[in-house]
Amino acid sequence: MQQAELLDGLSPRDAEQLLAIGTKVTLPRGTVLFELGSPADSVYIVTQSRLSLTLPMIVRGREENVLIEERQTGQALGWSALIPPHRFTLTAAAPFGAEVLRIPREALAAHLTERPEVGYIVMRNVAEIVGQRLQVFQAMWLREMQRVVELSAAREESA
């Protein structure tokens, strides 16, 4: 558990103290951990299995939750809890059942305020998670844009 991406760079003792703030939550198969737009009051670390992050999409006139990303053991989710306006921007569910460590925002903030050196490392890790996601989605968006341009050119040719 100490290899979790949120704890990367912390000493074993600091990591242990931080993990002690959290409580383990077992999610039976199909459980929705949080929903898009709901208040983000906790950060989570996946301790077992995987969670799917989805966004709603209209498919054939019906709203469906479409997979956007998966978070696996050791990975963190729910960083919206650390950033205003503290609302989840995705829906997280455990399609196969999972176990997570729930770290309440207020307890985490108090812990990090008391230990700024730990706070710096944790927030640097959060920045890395967010930055990585931004870069991946930037590349995915550009690939889709390329297809839009190609489709548009093909349409012009056929017209």
Next chain:
Amino acid sequence: MEMLLMGVVMALFGVAVSAGLFAAATSDVRAMEALPALEPVVETAPSQFFAPATVPMARPIVSVDVLLLQIERHVRMEQAAAESFMAMPTAEMLHMRTASPLVH
């Protein structure tokens, strides 16, 4: 001559690293591909007075479930491609084609 050989070796090494990264990133996708494929549901045209009842429509319509699986597969492949690009950011890696059924 040595410079030329070194250049060739470097180019081959670059290609091998790119291929390795892409293969690693798409291993999940290949595992999914190994699963038995779902048969698309073909909807038939409504029966009409002078038309046979079982004439299929011009274009087969896949069921919503199959479409959702295709979207999921597309997202995984696109994410793997984007992650490969991040590991080796070049224009070729950015626009590398995938086998997604939604773009073919």
